[in-house]
Amino acid sequence: MSVAASARPVSPAAGSGAGPLLRAWRERRRLSQLELALRAGSSARHLSFIETGRSRPSEELLLRLAERLQVPVRERNALLLAAGYAPRYPETPLDDPALDGLRDGLERLLRGYEPYPALVVDAGYTVVAANRGIEMLLAGVPEKLLSPAPNAMRLTLHPEGLAPRIRNLRQWRGHLLAQMERDIALHRSDRLRALYEEVAGYPVPPKEPGAEPEEPVPYFALPLRVEHAGRILSFISSISTFNTPMDITVAELAVETLLPADRATAEHLRALAG
Known part of the structure; x- marks a missing residue:
């Protein structure tokens, strides 16, 4: 078989704005606001403001948070769009x-x-x-x-x-x-x-009588x-x-x-x- 192109769906955004998306990813990674803020070189207070929609993160900070949260590349585009920025990562067809x-x-x-x-x-x-x-x-x-x-x-x-x-x-x-x-x-x-x-x-x-046991x-x-x-x-x-x-x-x-x-x-x- 040779390399061929395939279509991919766009993941739906969970909630409106970058704040709810960031919070969902942070909770999925089981990190506190303080832990994530320290990893991303920010403050827990600023991160709290971002998650509640009281503050808009810079594009640089948003990408840094996404990196620390190990957000998939496709979902990073969703974060950028939710925050009002242009998508950063293209999706080039494999046969391009x-x-x-x-x-x-x-x-x-x-x-x-x-x-x-x-x-x-x-x-x-x-x-x-x-x-x-x-x-x-x-x-x-x-x-x-x-x-x-x-x-x-x-x-x-x-x-x-x-x-x-x-x-x-x-x-x-x-x-x-x-x-x-x-x-x-x-x-x-x-x-x-x-x-x-x-x-x-x-x-x-179903398992047949005398079949090989599936054990370690x-x-x-x-x-x-x-x-x-x-x-x-x-x-x-x-x-x-x-x-x-x-x-x-x-x-x-x-x-x-x-x-x-x-x-x-x-x-x-x-x-x-x-």
């Missing part, structure tokens, strides 16, 4: 020529990770790029799940996707749903909420254990994002790599590639 270097770098990264699986997803888990390791794992998945814009959560949890092949499905499903819950709390996206409700509603096969396994992290060509392959997932992004599209991309969790998995993938 301005991002040619980014796309080329991602393609090289994914190819370089082969034969191990790796993919790139956006904030809605739409797959925008993947390498041959991912295509190997998805062999046999129906075309309706692979096009026009495959979604990583659907591909993994749909009963016609990878789910029947995942040997520790209940554990892995719980991990993915918890990850989505954290993302929903962070991004406040209606599209992400709808996706969560969809995949959480997929049926989970001797790995340093929870593995994805998936059946492929009569073998059980074990992977540890690692997710990377871009540091200090200045564009919404770039900020919402994530590179997920599947590291072989044991020697047998690594040897099998190398043999397939060879």
Whole structure:
């Protein structure tokens, strides 16, 4: 799969003015006004005035507060607009020529990770790029799940996707749903909420008598254990994002790599590639 463009929704503002938005983010981070003010080089009194609408923050202070609160780039634009300032961060389509270097770098990264699986997803888990390791794992998945814009959560949890092949499905499903819950709390996206409700509603096969127990396994992290060509392959997932992004599209991309969790998995993938 090659890097492709995807549409993104604009998050709705929670309340009017920058004050309520700042207060909501501060409470979400469980910081007092004094703690946040000290981190941002301001005063608790001034921050109180901002949150209650009695004072308008400067653009510089607003961005500094957003940085200390780890507000996503998309939501920083919402803060700026609420305070009467122009948005600071563009949202460049992924197929724009301005991002040619980014796309080329991602393609090289994914190819370089082969034969191990790796993919790139956006904030809605739409797959925008993947390498041959991912295509190997998805062999046999129906075309309706692979096009026009495959979604990583659907591909993994749909009963016609990878789910029947995942040997520790209940554990892995719980991990993915918890990850989505954290993302929903962070991004406040209606599209992400709808996706969560969809995949959480997929049926989970009952445990069969004599099935392999889903108990703690001797790995340093929870593995994805998936059946492929009569073998059980074990992977540890690692997710990377871009540091200090200045564009919404770039900020919402994530590179997920599947590291072989044991020697047998690594040897099998190398043999397939060879």
